[in-house]
Amino acid sequence: MTRRSTSRLTTLQAARSTDPLRRRRFLGAALATVTAVVLAACSGGSSAGTGGAPASPSDTAAPVTLQWWTGQSSDAQKTLDGLAKEFTALHPNVTIEASSGAPTTDELLQKLTAGFASDTYPDISYAFGSWATQLGESGKTLDLTEKVKDPAVAWEQFPESARLTASPGGKVLGVPAIVDNLALIYNPELFEAAGVAEPTADWTWDDFRAAAKAISDPAKNIYGTAYSVSGSEDTTWHFWPLLWQRGGDVLTADEKKSAFNSQAGVDSLELLRAMAVDDKSVYLDQTDEKYGPLFADGRIGMIISGPWQLYDLVQKKTPYKVQVLPGVNGNHQTVSGPDVWVLYDHGDANKAYWSFELVKWLTSPEVDVRWNLAQGNLPLRSSAASTPEFAQYVKEYPGGDVMFANLQNATKPRPTVSGYVGLSRYVGEAIAKTLQGAATPQQALDEAAKKADVALAGG
Structure with a gap:
């Protein structure tokens, strides 16, 4: 769900324009x-x-x-x-x-x-x-x-x-x-320059964090990875795989209330917070539009993106490879935006x-x-x-x-309930605040859950 060249893959791009390509950008x-x-x-x-x-x-x-x-x-x-x-x-x-x-x-x-x-x-x-x-x-x-x-x-x-x-x-x-689905796209040349072994299918999020920190070079404006803090669906749907891999879920079983502020959700957001605030290894994209081109220009070591990203990388002759997402206890679940x-x-x-x-x-x-x-x-x-x-x-x-x-790792769909649009916006805002050091994961997700429950109830 992120962006595509305007000359090709137009729909996917629109779809993630926030949804990234949302890729298809869908306006909350x-x-x-x-x-x-x-x-x-x-x-x-x-x-x-x-x-x-x-x-x-x-x-x-x-x-x-x-x-x-x-x-x-x-x-x-x-x-x-x-x-x-x-x-x-x-x-x-x-x-x-x-x-x-x-x-x-x-x-x-x-x-x-x-x-x-x-x-x-x-x-x-x-x-x-x-x-x-x-x-x-x-x-x-x-x-x-x-x-x-x-x-x-x-x-x-x-x-x-x-x-x-x-x-x-x-x-x-x-x-x-x-x-489509989200996978890990990385620049092997930046890994080699940092002396870091390339990602494998067995990578954990700890491996991901360590590699991002090692690749980051502030003097050269090189970041290990990137994350959207626009508060859009691009911000939100990148979070769902981390939540699911830890056994959490977006909604309760009856789909009436939010469940993302569980311990699994807090732990997932804490990982991102630690990388962004403590390690300073994350390029925080305020627009959803910059991290793809920056990766293509060799300024970011890894991004989590989808097939729509490949067209631009091939056009720019950017060195890249693709791997499944890092996992938790062998769970490498991803998210799809069909x-x-x-x-x-x-x-x-x-x-x-x-x-x-x-x-x-x-x-x-x-x-x-x-x-x-x-x-x-x-x-x-x-x-x-x-x-x-x-x-x-x-x-x-x-x-x-x-x-x-x-696609075999995309075993759960994003919720399609009527209140998802509001829920997504509130979760996106919570992630953005946390990654910019303005809130703790628990505080941000609890606040988002209260607002999301109103949206799920039709408010």
Whole structure:
């Protein structure tokens, strides 16, 4: 979830723009407003879509027009336009009206919720995984739970975290569109210069801390690692793997209250605090936008980032290698930020049938490698590992194979509950305060938990 070149991987970048790429940057305040709109759309508006399971069409050969909001722009949109033409050539009765849907991916949710109120929403749209619960609560999504049981869908080939994200409350509302995860990216030349052994798959967070301290050279403005203190989702989701590895969780089992201020959470934040405040080995990025370029320029020894980062590193010819995250007692769990193709209910069996056929085809092994790999993303399915396209991807983006295998360490999804946007903001602020020496881990997380509980309760 961090940033990508504006010329490629545009969606991932938007998605982490704060979410980093959020990579996809998803704006907390704006989404909080949108959440209220979604809930309003649930209780009012048109009855065109009821959010049910798709009925069987009486005539699948009848002409049908699908509106597809892709959330993409630039090269990515051109690729999808080409795939849409290919699909309609295979199925002449289908017309696809494909567009980005909104000026930026971040604005797509607002456009969708406005469409729910006026019956102008599409048949298919791109959606950040963090939107899944809000979209499901709209009552406008199709229930694909039975559809994905078809062996032809090969649902089990999608990463577990992506399947769970697409199934808020146990109801499948879409099919994974993009998968990713956080891994450790490091500069081997800085390790060699500092006389530090390179990371291994058995590294612990103590190893990580020691290496960061050894690599840091204030006289040369070189830092061992970096962390976002913008308070955004980029700040927050980097924290979840540390929490999970120690046995903690974001929410209570019923998902009604926060649980991140446990001892596991405090210990995780204390590690980061000690590195930033005591060791001074962490570059604190106030914007989310600087640590990637600084790593690419050889000023930071290690960053925790995802596949979207590789494009810029390859373009700049930065020396780098990729390893799984450091772990706790052999647990190297990571976090994934999967996005989803969501399908919507218009009370039209033909639209529902062909919408699912389109995303099933788009995410099929043979087509996905032509879409996601062409954009520098990881393939969606485990079966892609043996394809020549994936071999070429790894050749072009070294370390992509490590990140693909690392999907197996993404065993928990980020919460998709309605209050997550507020919770994320409060946790991000707590981390930022602590890393800048303005609070202790326990104080900061307890304060965040009180505010997060209000958000989770709908406040």
